[in-house]
Amino acid sequence: MYPIPEPISQPLRVVIHAGVTALREGVFSSMGEIEEIHFTGNNLRELENGSMDGTRSLSHLQLSSNNISYIPDGFFHQNVRLTRLELNDNSLTEIRPAMFCGLISLLNLYIERNKMEHLPEDVFSMMPRLQFLYLGSNRLRTVAPGTFNGLGFLHLLSLERNELRSLKNGSFVGLESVKTLILQDNGMESFEPGTFGDLVSVESLCLKGNGLSELPEGDAFGDMTKLKYIYFDEFRQCSLALHVRQCEPKGDGISSVEHLLDSIVLRICVWVMGLLACAGNILVLVGRYVVKEPNRVHSFYIKNLSLSDLLMGVYLFIIAFYDASFRGTYIRHETSWRRSWQCSFCGFLSTLSSEASVLTLTTITLDRYCSIVHPLTLKERTFRAAAGVMATIWTFAALLALLPVVGLAYYGDNFYGSNGMCLPLHIHDPYAKAWEHSAVIFIGLNLIAFMFIAYAYIRMIIAIQESRMSLRSTQEKQDRILVKRFAFIVGTDFLCWMPVIVIKVVALSGVGIDRTLYAWLAVFVLPVNSALNPILYTLATKIFKQQVVKMVFNMSRWPVSQPRTGTDSNPSNSYVMLYRGRFQTAQMSTRTASLWSHRTRRLSLDQRGAYGIAPNVPPPCTCPPTCEI
Numbered sequence: 001m002y003p004i005p006e007p008i009s010q011p012l013r014v015v016i017h018a019g020v021t022a023l024r025e026g027v028f029s030s031m032g033e034i035e036e037i038h039f040t041g042n043n044l045r046e047l048e049n050g051s052m053d054g055t056r057s058l059s060h061l062q063l064s065s066n067n068i069s070y071i072p073d074g075f076f077h078q079n080v081r082l083t084r085l086e087l088n089d090n091s092l093t094e095i096r097p098a099m100f101c102g103l104i105s106l107l108n109l110y111i112e113r114n115k116m117e118h119l120p121e122d123v124f125s126m127m128p129r130l131q132f133l134y135l136g137s138n139r140l141r142t143v144a145p146g147t148f149n150g151l152g153f154l155h156l157l158s159l160e161r162n163e164l165r166s167l168k169n170g171s172f173v174g175l176e177s178v179k180t181l182i183l184q185d186n187g188m189e190s191f192e193p194g195t196f197g198d199l200v201s202v203e204s205l206c207l208k209g210n211g212l213s214e215l216p217e218g219d220a221f222g223d224m225t226k227l228k229y230i231y232f233d234e235f236r237q238c239s240l241a242l243h244v245r246q247c248e249p250k251g252d253g254i255s256s257v258e259h260l261l262d263s264i265v266l267r268i269c270v271w272v273m274g275l276l277a278c279a280g281n282i283l284v285l286v287g288r289y290v291v292k293e294p295n296r297v298h299s300f301y302i303k304n305l306s307l308s309d310l311l312m313g314v315y316l317f318i319i320a321f322y323d324a325s326f327r328g329t330y331i332r333h334e335t336s337w338r339r340s341w342q343c344s345f346c347g348f349l350s351t352l353s354s355e356a357s358v359l360t361l362t363t364i365t366l367d368r369y370c371s372i373v374h375p376l377t378l379k380e381r382t383f384r385a386a387a388g389v390m391a392t393i394w395t396f397a398a399l400l401a402l403l404p405v406v407g408l409a410y411y412g413d414n415f416y417g418s419n420g421m422c423l424p425l426h427i428h429d430p431y432a433k434a435w436e437h438s439a440v441i442f443i444g445l446n447l448i449a450f451m452f453i454a455y456a457y458i459r460m461i462i463a464i465q466e467s468r469m470s471l472r473s474t475q476e477k478q479d480r481i482l483v484k485r486f487a488f489i490v491g492t493d494f495l496c497w498m499p500v501i502v503i504k505v506v507a508l509s510g511v512g513i514d515r516t517l518y519a520w521l522a523v524f525v526l527p528v529n530s531a532l533n534p535i536l537y538t539l540a541t542k543i544f545k546q547q548v549v550k551m552v553f554n555m556s557r558w559p560v561s562q563p564r565t566g567t568d569s570n571p572s573n574s575y576v577m578l579y580r581g582r583f584q585t586a587q588m589s590t591r592t593a594s595l596w597s598h599r600t601r602r603l604s605l606d607q608r609g610a611y612g613i614a615p616n617v618p619p620p621c622t623c624p625p626t627c628e629i
Contacts, residue, residue: 025050064088073098125150145170185209253515255420277313280534308356309530338417347416351401496529
């Protein structure tokens with residue numbers, strides 16, 4: 001036979017949920033064997049001395065979720081065996097040492113979500129065996145030096161979600177045995193040197209939810225030799241505790257404790273994008289200086305666009321160089337790098353490049369729009385006027401980029417240095433100092449530019465579609481190619497600008513943005529336009545390829561059929577059109593030719609050359625299909 005197990009003894013417990021408002025003297029005098037009392041969720045307001053008489057065996061007292069605002073001195077004097085006291089969710093505004101008289105065996109004390117603003121000196125000295133102390137979610141503003149005297153056995157101290165804006169030296173005297181200290185969500189801005197020097201046994205320290213803008217120099221936690229885990233809001237604050245084995249967070253999506261560019265993919269992308277941006281734009285600049293251009297004004301705009309995009313490539317190479325220089329030890333250089341003139345210069349370059357490119361693209365689009373949609377109202381463009389426009393654009397872009405580094409108090413000391421890549425996107429801290437400047441650039445200016453570019457190209461597509469009624473299928477095919485190119489230009493601008501605009505708006509609305517997304521915006525999305533513009537506006541255009549082929553293979557020596565003059569027996573006129581490197585002959589009605597002759601009479605010879613229009617040869621449609629598109 002198996003032995004019958006003895007019944008497990010359960011502690012004597014009293015649970016009261018009856019809307020009790022007061023505890024009077026002697027209420028528990030006949031309950032000498034009771035071990036637990038639960039008064040949770042009542043409406044207790046008054047506690048009288050003597051209420052706990054006769055409860056010497058009590059080990060757990062639960063008085064949470066009431067409305068207690070005052071506990072008289074000596075209220076617990078008979079509870080010498082009490083090990084757990086819960087006073088959460090009440091209205092206590094103060095605690096005094098005499099309140100806890102008699103609690104010599106207390107191990108756990110919970111006074112969270114009350115209304116205390118100050119902790120006086122030696123307030124917990126009556127509880128020498130206390131091991132866990134929870135004081136979170138009060139209104140604590142100050143902790144007096146010596147507050148925790150006598151708590152030599154305390155293992156955990158929680159002061160989270162209070163209003164401790166600063167801590168003074170001596171605040172943690174007497175806590176030689178504490179293993180875990182929680183100071184999360186206090187909005188703490190500073191602490192005096194040596195504040196944590198008494199916490200020689202702490203293994204885990206949580207400082208998340210604190211600004212910590214004013215920090216002491218050097219290793220602020222150097223005396224905490226047993227510290228294994230420390231938690232901040234930003235990985236850069238790990239520089240305060242370089243000896244700690246594990247510091248969180250490990251990165252901000254771009255950088256980490258070890259590397260300026262944490263991801264291997266980011267490191268590869270920054271070199272690739274920098275190479276594409278520099279190589280493509282240098283090729284455009286050299287090519288447009290070597291190859292004779294029929295339209296100086298349009299070519300001048302493209303050269304300025306390439307120059308602005310080239311600056312983005314230079315910026316990426318600088319970031320890549322410093323990433324390689326700091327490899328493996330970035331946290332030791334992180335603060336000095338973000339505050340350096342090199343970082344400010346990188347921020348200046350990226351902003352100058354981005355805004356000069358956006359404004360130049362807008363100018364090129366406006367020039368095309370007027371030429372195609374309103375050719376009769378188009379005045380002759382002069383190189384001098386184009387130079388004035390570009391000088392204005394560069395001046396305005398340089399002013400936007402330079403203002404944050406001239407020392408204005410509005411921008412603070414670290415506008416560009418908010419992250420390791422020195423970009424002023426301010427997505428993770430959208431309302432940082434001078435956030436309006438960042439919003440104007442990345443939301444206002446870029447959004448207006450994109451909306452105009454999208455409208456202009458759509459309107460040009462409509463104009464081209466309306467003008468091909470009298471055209472043959474060969475020209476229709478050309479128009480389809482042209483429409484596809486327009487759509488590709490608008491699409492790439494959308495993919496490059498709209499993600500930044502949308503994410504910036506979402507961040508300003510208070511929605512948290514994934515940290516890794518910032519890195520992809522910085523390394524891939526923003527620079528990709530600088531790499532694509534040389535292809536879209538030069539390398540893939542028909543006139544550029546024709547000029548290169550002509551120069552390489554000496555096409556100027558090829559015989560070219562001249563347009564016939566005089567009266568033709570055929571009632572329609574002939575014209576010669578260069579299409580995909582071959583000469584093809586297309587037909588056009590006399591009426592269409594006359595209309596085009598009237599509409600293009602006001603165009604200068606320079607403009608005619610830009611659109612592939614010979615002086616006496618009618619074009620293939622009633623709007624000029626520019627060869628630069």
